[in-house]
Amino acid sequence: MENSFLIKTQDLVKTYPMGHTKIFALNGVNLNFRPGEFAGLVGPSGSGKTTFLNIVGSLDSPTSGSAVVMGKKIEDLSHKQAAWLRNQNIGFIFQTFNLLPVYTVYENVEFTLLLLKMSAEERKDKVMQALEWVKLADRAKSKPAQLSGGQSQRVAVARAIVKEPSIILADEPTANLDAENSFNILDTMEELNRELGTTFIFATHDEKVIKYLRRKITLVDGKVAKDEALEQKKVKGGNQ
Amino acid sequence: MIIPRLALKNLLGAGLRTWLNVVVLSLSFVLIIFLQSLYKGMGDQAKEAKIDIEFAGGQYWHESYDPFDPLTLEDAHGVVPDPIQEKIDKGEATPILVTQATIYPEGRLRTILLKGIYPQQSIVNLPSKFLVQEGEDIPALIGARMAKSAGLKMGDMVTVRWRDAKGTFDARDVQIARVMKTSVGTVDQGQIWIPLEKMRGLMSMENESSLVVVAKNTEDIPTVSGWDFKSLEFLLADIEYLVRTKTTGGSIMYIFLLLLAMLAIFNTQVLSIFRRRKEMGTMMALGFTRSKIIQLFTLEGAMHSVLAAIVAAIYGIPFLVWFSKTGWALPEGTDDFGFGLGEKLFPVYSVGLVVGTIVLVLLVTTIVSFLPTRKIAKLKPTDALRGKMS
Ligand SMILES: Nc1ncnc2c1ncn2[C@@H]1O[C@H](COP(=O)(O)OP(=O)(O)O)[C@@H](O)[C@H]1O
Ligand SMILES: [Mg+2]
Numbered sequence: 001m002e003n004s005f006l007i008k009t010q011d012l013v014k015t016y017p018m019g020h021t022k023i024f025a026l027n028g029v030n031l032n033f034r035p036g037e038f039a040g041l042v043g044p045s046g047s048g049k050t051t052f053l054n055i056v057g058s059l060d061s062p063t064s065g066s067a068v069v070m071g072k073k074i075e076d077l078s079h080k081q082a083a084w085l086r087n088q089n090i091g092f093i094f095q096t097f098n099l100l101p102v103y104t105v106y107e108n109v110e111f112t113l114l115l116l117k118m119s120a121e122e123r124k125d126k127v128m129q130a131l132e133w134v135k136l137a138d139r140a141k142s143k144p145a146q147l148s149g150g151q152s153q154r155v156a157v158a159r160a161i162v163k164e165p166s167i168i169l170a171d172e173p174t175a176n177l178d179a180e181n182s183f184n185i186l187d188t189m190e191e192l193n194r195e196l197g198t199t200f201i202f203a204t205h206d207e208k209v210i211k212y213l214r215r216k217i218t219l220v221d222g223k224v225a226k227d228e229a230l231e232q233k234k235v236k237g238g239n240q
Numbered sequence: 241m242i243i244p245r246l247a248l249k250n251l252l253g254a255g256l257r258t259w260l261n262v263v264v265l266s267l268s269f270v271l272i273i274f275l276q277s278l279y280k281g282m283g284d285q286a287k288e289a290k291i292d293i294e295f296a297g298g299q300y301w302h303e304s305y306d307p308f309d310p311l312t313l314e315d316a317h318g319v320v321p322d323p324i325q326e327k328i329d330k331g332e333a334t335p336i337l338v339t340q341a342t343i344y345p346e347g348r349l350r351t352i353l354l355k356g357i358y359p360q361q362s363i364v365n366l367p368s369k370f371l372v373q374e375g376e377d378i379p380a381l382i383g384a385r386m387a388k389s390a391g392l393k394m395g396d397m398v399t400v401r402w403r404d405a406k407g408t409f410d411a412r413d414v415q416i417a418r419v420m421k422t423s424v425g426t427v428d429q430g431q432i433w434i435p436l437e438k439m440r441g442l443m444s445m446e447n448e449s450s451l452v453v454v455a456k457n458t459e460d461i462p463t464v465s466g467w468d469f470k471s472l473e474f475l476l477a478d479i480e481y482l483v484r485t486k487t488t489g490g491s492i493m494y495i496f497l498l499l500l501a502m503l504a505i506f507n508t509q510v511l512s513i514f515r516r517r518k519e520m521g522t523m524m525a526l527g528f529t530r531s532k533i534i535q536l537f538t539l540e541g542a543m544h545s546v547l548a549a550i551v552a553a554i555y556g557i558p559f560l561v562w563f564s565k566t567g568w569a570l571p572e573g574t575d576d577f578g579f580g581l582g583e584k585l586f587p588v589y590s591v592g593l594v595v596g597t598i599v600l601v602l603l604v605t606t607i608v609s610f611l612p613t614r615k616i617a618k619l620k621p622t623d624a625l626r627g628k629m630s
Contacts, residue, residue: 059525059621080529087527094625098522102253112526114242159526 006166006199007033007056011065014051014222025051027222028065033201035166038193040202042210043219049203052219053169056201057090058082070166087115091160091198093170097152099144099159105131106140109158116163130162134188150181157185161192171203179208186212243532247539251547254512258544261508265501265548265601270556271494272597277560277587278568279490283483284588287476289423292365295475297458300324300467305338305450307426310353313340314403317448323462324452332458334361335449337439341402343432345390352386353431354402356439363453366427370418371435378438379417383428387419394419400432405444412442498601501548502608509541509612520616521624534613541609545602563587 012029015022026048033039041049054060055067058074059082067074070089077085086092091112099108109127118126131137134154144152153173160168170189174182190212193200202209210216210230218226251258305316320328320335327333337356342349359371371379377397387393394416401411414434422428440446454461461469513520520533528536567584 054622057525059625083524083527083529086525092525094522094525096518098518098525098625100519100522102250107249111246111523114246115527115532 004034005032005068006035006037007031007067007069007201009052009056009065009067012052012055012062012067013064014048014055014060015063024222026055026062029219029222029224031217031224031227033199035199036193036197037199037201037215038190038213039200039215039217040204040209040213041217041219042205043225044205047219048222049219050171051222053171053201053203056167057092057169058085087112088163089166091163091165091168093153093156093160093168093173095172095175097144097149097156097176099152099155101144103143104140105136105142105144105147105155108144108155109162112159112163126162127158130158133161133192134158148181149177150184153177153181153185154188157188157192161196161198164196165198167199167201169201169203172206173202174204174206174209182206182208243535243539244543247536247543250536251540251543254508257508258547261501261504261544262547262551264497264504265544265605266552266556268494268497268501269548269552269597269601270559271497272491272601273556273589273594274560274563274587275490275494276487276593276597277564277589278585279483279487280590280593281586281588282486283479285585286423286479286483290426290476290479291456291472293422293424294364294366294427295453295472296363297454297456298461298472299470299475300333300452300454300464301470302450303466303468307338310340310351313338313353313450317445317450318466319447320449320452321464321467323464324467327454327458328452331362331455333452333454334358334363335436335452337436337443337445337448338450339402339439339443341400341432343390343398343400345392345398350390351430352400354400354439355431355433356436357433358436363455366433367418367420368433371433373435373438377415378412378434380414381418381420381433382416382431383425384419384421385425385428386431387416389429392416392419398432402443404442410442498604501544502604505541505544505605506608506612509537509609512540513537513612513615517619517624518627520619521621521626524621524624530616530619534610534616537613537616538606538610542602542606544609545598545605548601549598560587560589564589 009029009031012026012031013024014026015024029048029052031052041052043049051060055062055074056069058069058072058077061075061077069085072081072085074082100111103111106127109130110123113123113126128137128140131140134157136151136154136158139147139151144155147155153176168189173185177185186209189200192198202213204210213230216226216228216230217224302316302318304312306312317337317339324333328335334357339354340351341354342351344350357366357368357371359368361368367381370381373379380398382390382392390398392398396416397413398416399411399413401409404410414432420428440448452467463469523533524530564587567586569584
């Protein structure tokens with residue numbers, strides 16, 4: 001069932017020059033993901049988690065090996081095709097939220113839809129729907145500077161989900177959040193995963209996140225050390 | 241249409257810095273239009289004055305006549321041919337005779353141009369009616385500049401000496417009947433006007449003229465041998481040239497201001513591209529291509545000029561309209577413009593000038609805004625997201 005994989009990597013290698021030698025950020029990674037997964041890459045800092053997400057997210061290309069995402073070979077995409085793939089199919093959530101400061105919450109969420117051919121009403125419906133998913137419809141007119149960290153990350157989730165992408169890549173999404181906000185956002189993401197079937201792939205070393213994962217992939221020095229299915233350990237609401 | 245919308249939001253979002261740039265740029269807008277239209281007004285005014293008092297609808301010149309070479313004047317006269325004489329008889333043209341002469345004001349020799357004109361003519365707006373001879377003395381008309389430089393005033397007698405057609409020297413006293421005030425130096429400086437028939441008699445140049453001025457808007461201009469018709473275009477060419485020179489000279493001021501604005505915008509662009517790498521990375525993650533981001537940043541810079549045009553219109557239009565009504569009173573004795581001017585200058589605005597200025601500023605701003613964005617073309621999304629720029 002080759003075709004049922006949303007993401008499939010083969011001998012994925014990414015090196016960075018370092019003086020006369022090179023660093024293997026990824027050193028032969030073979031990982032496949034099916035639609036609807038709620039998976040996470042865990043491992044110490046520098047183990048290659050971000051590098052993997054960047055390549056799968058078509059923000060970067062591998063040094064060797066192959067990454068096929070939604071039938072597209074990342075290493076063969078032009079800059080423009082890669083941008084198109086991201087715009088259509090991939091949502092990103094960053095550790096530092098990365099909201100655009102001059103735009104309102106509404107505009108930040110709308111931003112990604114602006115590149116798609118869509119009527120203004122349709123855009124508005126989708127943006128308001130996404131803001132309701134993250135329970136921020138009442139802050140639509142606020143500027144990012146007026147939001148707390150938890151609210152900012154929820155806007156980022158809304159921005160990632162608004163186009164209903166197949167894949168959402170979340171790199172350390174809770175690293176700048178307190179426990180309550182972390183659980184909050186994880187609850188939201190899990191709910192979206194269940195209701196919309198969106199595949200979530202995390203890069204994290206946060207235990208709170210790991211509790212939510214249904215699949216945990218441990219990376220060590222750019223290699224997959226362990227790839228395990230998890231029992232759901234978390235308690236809904238997170239306040240245990 | 242999304243890029244302009246985003247660009248405008250970013251630009252307005254940048255706040256004070258944007259407005260500083262916009263204000264400087266808007267000043268260049270207003271100054272360019274103000275100075276250019278002032279020079280245009282100057283030129284138009286000088287031309288109108290010259291047409292009014294000197295050129296009317298153009299001039300026939302005797303083939304030897306060259307106002308820029310006084311030495312040729314001795315031979316530059318002749319009997320007016322019939323086709324032109326007909327016009328004179330019908331009151332559609334008026335002849336003028338010009339020779340060199342000398343006067344001795346306050347005991348010093350001075351070379352002047354002696355010009356004869358019909359006292360009753362109405363082709364040019366020269367107050368020639370004061371040349372109607374009433375007594376013994378030959379009446380003479382001079383301009384205020386001439387009066388000042390020669391120390392002459394109304395009622396004064398002055399001795400004029402010349403060589404007649406046969407080359408013999410002769411002299412007469414003339415009486416200043418009128419000192420006229422005119423902005424046109426070329427009917428004033430170094431010249432004395434006397435009645436044409438009297439002058440012809442004294443010079444033994446019966447029926448002769450050096451040039452014939454035709455009435456304004458004369459359409460039928462017969463070609464006659466020995467006389468060249470000089471159109472207004474030809475006659476006004478030197479003013480046109482002077483205005484162009486002045487305009488160029490005047491541009492230094494706003495070119496400097498424009499340069500300042502461009503420098504500020506360039507600086508803003510460089511800074512904003514440097515500071516907003518992470519923002520660019522985010523946009524790339526959201527699916528923007530580099531070329532879209534370059535477009536966005538270029539447009540952001542270029543929009544300074546759009547905002548500047550709006551700001552310039554807000555304070556510039558009232559100012560320029562007020563100015564066109566009040567005019568600019570020239571300081572007393574402003575004569576060094578190279579051409580005559582009235583006491584007040586009025587700017588002349590044209591659609592071409594305004595549109596041209598906007599297009600020029602828009603173009604320059606766009607180029608200046610684009611240059612720093614070339615860095616983006618090599619920016620990797622991952623580097624941008626990490627706030628790094630290669
Ligand atoms: N742009 C880069 N240039 C050089 N080295 C890099 C770059 N990006 C990542 N690395 C290196 O690659 C390794 C993996 O990094 P990363 O994928 O960010 O790990 P993680 O996200 O697990 O902390 C690290 O040793 C890091 O220093
Ligand atoms: Mg990382």
